[in-house]
Amino acid sequence: MSGDVDQDAVLQARNVLLSSARLTRRQEAEAYRVLAKVSPASYAPKLANALIHLSFDDSLRELPEARLNLCREAVDAARRLDESDPRHAEVLLDALKWYQRRLFELGRRPEALTVGAEMAGISRRAVDADRDAPLWTGLTLWARSLAEEGRHAEAAELLEEFVRHSRPGGAREGTFAWSLIEWCAEAEAAGLRDTALNAAQELVELQRGQLALGHCSLASLLLTLLRQAELYDGYGQRDAASAALAEAAILLAELAANGEPKVWSGYQFTYWVVLFGLSGRAAELPAPGRPGPALGAYVRDWAPDIWERHFAELPALREAVERAEDPADRVAAHRKLTIRSALHSELRRGNRFLEPVLPLFDEGVSLARRLGDEARSARALFDRASALTAGHRYADAYADFQEAQNLRNSCDMREVRALPPSRDPQR
Incomplete structure (x- = not known):
C-alpha cells in the first residue's frame, strides 16, 4: 500500500461499499477511485465500469463534456490494469468504446476515429493470439466507422473475417445473422456483387435451417427473401428475384392464414x-468526403453524430416531396422520406412504429398509383407489405403482396411482348 494513500479514506471507502444502504452511482465511483489507487488489479476494472455508468446519470444529461470526462477517466482507470492481466483488453475496449461514443456525440469525429483505430489494434492482437477470444468488439466497431467514412471495401473485408469466424460452431454464433446482414450491405456498397449475393443467400439458407428447428420466425425469413429479391433485381437477375418472391409469397400466405407458430x-x-433501410441505399449516397450512416447496422449502433444529422434532415425531405413538380420525382423523394422516417421511428418509438409511419406507406402507394407506373406501384406495395408484416398485420400484408406480384408480372409480360422476334440462325 502506497505511503501517500489516506488510510482513513481507504477504510471509509471499504465501509461505504460494504454498507447495506443503496449507493448512488456517484458514491460508488468515489469509493472505487480511492481503492483503485491501493489495488489497481482488484479495483481498476470496477472503477472503469462505475465511471461509465455514472456518465449515464440523469444529472449529466445536459452536460456532454462532463460525460466525456468521466469516460476518459474510465479509460485511464482501465489502463492501470497490467497488460498481463487476462481482463486487460476487455476492460480497456469497453472503456474506449464509450469514450469514443462521447466524442462522436460532441462532433469530435477525428478524435473518435483515432480511438476506433486503437480499439481495432487491441482487438486484432487479442484475436490473433486466440481466435476464440470474445474480443472482436474493436474490429466490428472499426468496420462500422470505415463504412461511415465511405471505405466500404475495407469494411466488407473486416466483416467477412468476422462472419467466417462466427459461422455456426464458432465463438460468436449468436451474432451470425446480424453480421451476415452487415457484411452483405458493405459488399453491396463496395460494388462486390458476387460477395453480396453469396452473403444474402447464406442468410436465407441459415434462416431456412433455423425455421425448420423452430429457431426463426416465418416473418424473418420472409423479410430476408424480400431483401434478397431486391438485390437480384438490382443486379438484373429477374428470374432469381421472382423465385425469391415466390417463396416469400408462400410464407406470407401461411402467416395470413395461421399467424406465427x-x-x-x-x-x-x-x-x-x-x-428496409438497405433498400434505399441508392438514394442515400452522401456527398464526397461527408460521412454517412452504416446502413446494415442496427440504427442505435450508428455513431451519434451520424444519426443526429441524418434524422435532423427529415423536415427538409418532407419539403422536397412537397416541392417536387414532376410526379416521378415526387414518388422517389417520398420513398426516401419513408425509409428515413422508418429508421427514425425505430430509434425514437420502438415497436409503436406503425403509428407514425404507416400513413407514409399509404401515401406512397397513392402517389405511385396516381403516377400510373406499374413498376413503382409494385415497389410501393411491396414496401407497405413488408411494414405490415413487421407490424404483425399479415392479412393486410398479403393483400398488398399479391397486388404487387400481379403488377410485377404484368410489367414482365409487357417486356417480353416488346422484345423483337427471335431469328433462327439456320434459316
Missing part, C-alpha cells in the same frame, strides 16, 4: 427496419 419477441421490427 409461436410468439416472438419484438426484435422482428428492428430486423425489418435494418433491411
